[in-house]
Amino acid sequence: MIPRIPTLRTTLVVCLLLVLSGIGFSQSTLEIKFRDGERIRLRDGKLKDLGGAGLGGIAAPIRALEAAGATWRRPFSLSESAIENLVDVARQRMPNGSYDLNLVFELHLPPSVDVSATLESLRGSPVIESATLQPEAPRGSVAPDLSSLQSWVGPAGLGSGIQTNWTAPGGRGAGVKALIVDVGWLPAHVDAPPTTFLGAPYDVNNPAYDPHHGTADLALLGAPNDGVGITGVISDATFYLGAASTTTNLFNIANVITLALSNGFGPGDIIALPLEVSYVGSALPIELHGPTRAAIDMATAQGVIVVTAAGNGSVDLSSAPVPGNFAMDSIMAGAGGMPLGSGERQRVPISNWGPPVDVQAQGELVVTAGYGLLYMGVGTQEYYTHLFAGTSAAAMITAGVCGQLQGLLAASGQPPLSPALMRQALVATGSPQITAPGAPVQHIGPRVDAASAYGLLLGASAVISQITPARLSIGVASESLTVQGLGFTASSVVTWNGIPLATTLGTPTQLSAVVPGSLLASSQVVSVAVDNGGGIVSPALPVTVDGPFLGASGQGAGVLRVNGSMGLPDHRVDVSLNTAFSIDVAPISPLFTNTPFAVFGFIGVPNLQDGYSITGISGSMAFAPCPADPLNPNLFTFATTVPLGGCQPAFMASGNPWNVVLGGVPTPLRFTLQGVTVIGTTAIFTNGIIVDVH
Incomplete structure (x- = not known):
C-alpha cells in the first residue's frame, strides 16, 4: 500500500490509498x-x-532438463479423472470453449538452466501448445478515491436497486452458495x-498479499444483517x-474453481473473481489467463454464474495487447462513477x-x-x-446482484x-451508461439494477434471447416456434408482425x-415479439420465411436427410465426433429421378437475410470452395451427379436417389447442406439441414 499526495476534489481533501494491482x-x-x-x-x-508417441520428439531436451534438476508439477488438487469429467461436461456445452487442464504443467527450473533458451526450445515443439513464464500471484483490483456512504444498495441509477429486493423472500440470497477467490482476509x-x-x-509472504482487499470483497456480499x-x-x-495464490501453487484460481465444482457448486450458485492479471x-x-479461463468455462457450463473484474488498466479491451480470449459465459463488470467522483454512471x-465488458456497478467511494x-x-x-x-468493488456488487436474483x-x-x-437480464434492465458531453464513448455497459431485473423475472417486462427455428419454410401447413428469454407468464402471447x-x-x-x-405463403422477414398484456411488449427479433428450406415437409426437388432425419422442426441434426454418419437425397416424384443435381454446403449457418452469407463460423472443412459464389469462400460443393465448371465436389454421386x-x-x-436441381432455368431446392458435429 503506497500513500499518495492528498488530492483536492470539490470541497473535500482526502488521502488516497492505492494498492498496486497486477500480476508479473x-x-x-x-x-x-x-x-x-x-x-x-x-x-x-x-x-x-x-x-506412445514418445513426447513428440522432445523427450531428449525434457530428460536433459530433469537431469539438470528441473521438476514438474500438476497445478490441480483434483485427480486426473475428476478433471477429465469436468472437461467432458464443459465440452458438451461449449465444444470450442474449454481445453484439457490435465495437459497443463508447471516446470520449475533451477538457477543453472537458461530460462529464455528453455522457452525457445519448448515453443518449437509441435506437441506443445504454449510455453510461458508463469504469472506471479494474483492481486486485487483496488483504487480508492473520494468518500461516500453505502450508496451502492440504493435506488437504481445512483445505486443498484438492491435494498428494494431485501424484503422479498430470498432477497438476501438464502440457498445460494458463493465463492470468492481473493488475495487475503483479515x-x-x-x-x-x-x-x-x-x-x-x-x-502471507507473497508481495500481493492484501488481507484488507479480501475482507472488503467478502463484506460486500456477506456482511451480516445485524x-x-x-x-x-x-x-x-x-x-x-x-486463495488466489498459495505457497505451493502460485496461480491457484483455476484450482479453486475446480474444487468448488467438486464441492457441489452448480446452477444458482455464484463465483466472484475480483482480480486482474498484468x-x-x-x-x-x-480470465485472459488460459487455465483460469478454461476453469471459468467449466463452471458456467454447469450453470454457475461467474463474475469477473474488467481490470484497472484504463485500456480498451477490444484493442489491448491481450494474450488470449475471454471466457464464453462469464459476466464482466466495469467500474462506474458517482456524482462526487467521476460522474454518475460514467x-x-x-x-x-470495450465490448467484452457486460455491465457496470459502483466503482468508487464504496463503503465496506x-x-x-x-x-x-x-x-x-x-x-x-x-x-x-x-x-x-464493481465485480463484487454485480456478483451480489446475481446472487440476490438467484435467491x-x-x-x-x-x-x-x-x-x-x-447476463441478458442485467444488460436489458440496467440503468444506461452516461458519457459526458464531448467525451468519447468508452463502453462499460449499464449499471446493474436488481429491482428492475427482478421485475423482469416477474413479468413486469419481457425480453427475447432466441427464437428457434429462426428460418421457416414457405408453403407448409404450419411451423412451431420455441421462444426463449425472460419475463414470460401465463398471459404471454407470441406475436407475428403484431398478430x-x-x-x-x-x-x-x-x-x-x-x-x-x-402466414407462411410468401417470402418475408417477420418481427416476432412477446406481449405480456397491459402494454408490456418485448423488443422483437426477426424470423425469416423464404425458399432455401423449401421441402422441409416434403415439397421441392427431393428430401435431404442426415442419419435418416430431416432435422425437423428446426432443420438441425446432431452428429457425434468421430462417428460415421449418412447423407442421402431421395426424389419425391419420378420427375426428379436421375435428374442432375448437386448438394452444396456452407461452413457455419447461412445468414437469415442471404442464404450464401455465413455467421457463427466454428470450423473449417477440407473441401475446395466453389466459385459459383466468389464472394463467399465458405460455400463448397459437397456432391454432384454431373461435373460443375470449377467446382470440385467432395463426392461424385451416381444419381438421384x-x-x-x-x-x-x-x-x-457446424455446416449446412442443401440439395438443388435445375429444370430448364428454374432451381428447385431440397430442404436444408444444419449439421452440428460435437
Missing part, C-alpha cells in the same frame, strides 16, 4: 500446455507419454460471515473462500472498457470493511473504509437463471407458439 511473471517457473489430444501425464515426477473481522475455505491458505457495520447484498448465502504492462481481466478513469479511515475501532477487525474502488427465484420455486440469461399466435407457457424462460400456414456414408469428423464443426 515468475523468473524460474514455466507454465506448459500440451496440445489437446496428447496423452501426456506426470508419473513419479517425470512426464510420460501414455499415447482474521475475525466483525463483518465477516461464516465461511468454508477451499484448498490451501493464501501465502445492525453492525455494513450489510452484504446476500448475507443469508453460504460462503466459500479460495500482461504487457497492462492490468487486464483475470467510466471511472482506471476501469478498462477493511482499510480504515471511515471507522477504526479496536484492531483491524473493526476497520471500515469509504474509499474502496475499482473493478474489484429470489429459488424462494418462488422457479429454476435459476443460466449464465447467459443472467397473436397460439402460445403455450413452458417455463418463465420459454414459450412455444404455432405459426399457421396462412443417392446416399453416402461418411467417416467421423474429428473436430467440432
Whole structure:
C-alpha cells in the first residue's frame, strides 16, 4: 500500500490509498500446455507419454532438463479423472470453449538452466501448445478515491436497486452458495460471515498479499444483517473462500474453481473473481489467463454464474495487447462513477472498457470493511473504509446482484437463471451508461439494477434471447416456434408482425407458439415479439420465411436427410465426433429421378437475410470452395451427379436417389447442406439441414 499526495476534489481533501494491482511473471517457473489430444501425464515426477508417441520428439531436451534438476508439477488438487469429467461436461456445452487442464504443467527450473533458451526450445515443439513464464500471484483490483456512504444498495441509477429486493423472500440470497477467490482476509473481522475455505491458505509472504482487499470483497456480499457495520447484498448465502495464490501453487484460481465444482457448486450458485492479471504492462481481466479461463468455462457450463473484474488498466479491451480470449459465459463488470467522483454512471478513469465488458456497478467511494479511515475501532477487525474502488468493488456488487436474483427465484420455486440469461437480464434492465458531453464513448455497459431485473423475472417486462427455428419454410401447413428469454407468464402471447399466435407457457424462460400456414405463403422477414398484456411488449427479433428450406415437409426437388432425419422442426441434426454418419437425397416424384443435381454446403449457418452469407463460423472443412459464389469462400460443393465448371465436389454421386456414408469428423464443426436441381432455368431446392458435429 503506497500513500499518495492528498488530492483536492470539490470541497473535500482526502488521502488516497492505492494498492498496486497486477500480476508479473515468475523468473524460474514455466507454465506448459500440451496440445489437446496428447496423452501426456506426470508419473513419479517425470512426464510420460501414455499415447506412445514418445513426447513428440522432445523427450531428449525434457530428460536433459530433469537431469539438470528441473521438476514438474500438476497445478490441480483434483485427480486426473475428476478433471477429465469436468472437461467432458464443459465440452458438451461449449465444444470450442474449454481445453484439457490435465495437459497443463508447471516446470520449475533451477538457477543453472537458461530460462529464455528453455522457452525457445519448448515453443518449437509441435506437441506443445504454449510455453510461458508463469504469472506471479494474483492481486486485487483496488483504487480508492473520494468518500461516500453505502450508496451502492440504493435506488437504481445512483445505486443498484438492491435494498428494494431485501424484503422479498430470498432477497438476501438464502440457498445460494458463493465463492470468492481473493488475495487475503483479515482474521475475525466483525463483518465477516461464516465461511468454508477451499484448498490451501493464501501465502502471507507473497508481495500481493492484501488481507484488507479480501475482507472488503467478502463484506460486500456477506456482511451480516445485524445492525453492525455494513450489510452484504446476500448475507443469508453460504460462503466459500479460495486463495488466489498459495505457497505451493502460485496461480491457484483455476484450482479453486475446480474444487468448488467438486464441492457441489452448480446452477444458482455464484463465483466472484475480483482480480486482474498484468500482461504487457497492462492490468487486464483475470480470465485472459488460459487455465483460469478454461476453469471459468467449466463452471458456467454447469450453470454457475461467474463474475469477473474488467481490470484497472484504463485500456480498451477490444484493442489491448491481450494474450488470449475471454471466457464464453462469464459476466464482466466495469467500474462506474458517482456524482462526487467521476460522474454518475460514467467510466471511472482506471476501469478498462470495450465490448467484452457486460455491465457496470459502483466503482468508487464504496463503503465496506477493511482499510480504515471511515471507522477504526479496536484492531483491524473493526476497520471500515469509504474509499474502496475499482473493478474489484464493481465485480463484487454485480456478483451480489446475481446472487440476490438467484435467491429470489429459488424462494418462488422457479429454476435459476443460466449464465447467459443472467447476463441478458442485467444488460436489458440496467440503468444506461452516461458519457459526458464531448467525451468519447468508452463502453462499460449499464449499471446493474436488481429491482428492475427482478421485475423482469416477474413479468413486469419481457425480453427475447432466441427464437428457434429462426428460418421457416414457405408453403407448409404450419411451423412451431420455441421462444426463449425472460419475463414470460401465463398471459404471454407470441406475436407475428403484431398478430397473436397460439402460445403455450413452458417455463418463465420459454414459450412455444404455432405459426399457421396462412402466414407462411410468401417470402418475408417477420418481427416476432412477446406481449405480456397491459402494454408490456418485448423488443422483437426477426424470423425469416423464404425458399432455401423449401421441402422441409416434403415439397421441392427431393428430401435431404442426415442419419435418416430431416432435422425437423428446426432443420438441425446432431452428429457425434468421430462417428460415421449418412447423407442421402431421395426424389419425391419420378420427375426428379436421375435428374442432375448437386448438394452444396456452407461452413457455419447461412445468414437469415442471404442464404450464401455465413455467421457463427466454428470450423473449417477440407473441401475446395466453389466459385459459383466468389464472394463467399465458405460455400463448397459437397456432391454432384454431373461435373460443375470449377467446382470440385467432395463426392461424385451416381444419381438421384443417392446416399453416402461418411467417416467421423474429428473436430467440432457446424455446416449446412442443401440439395438443388435445375429444370430448364428454374432451381428447385431440397430442404436444408444444419449439421452440428460435437
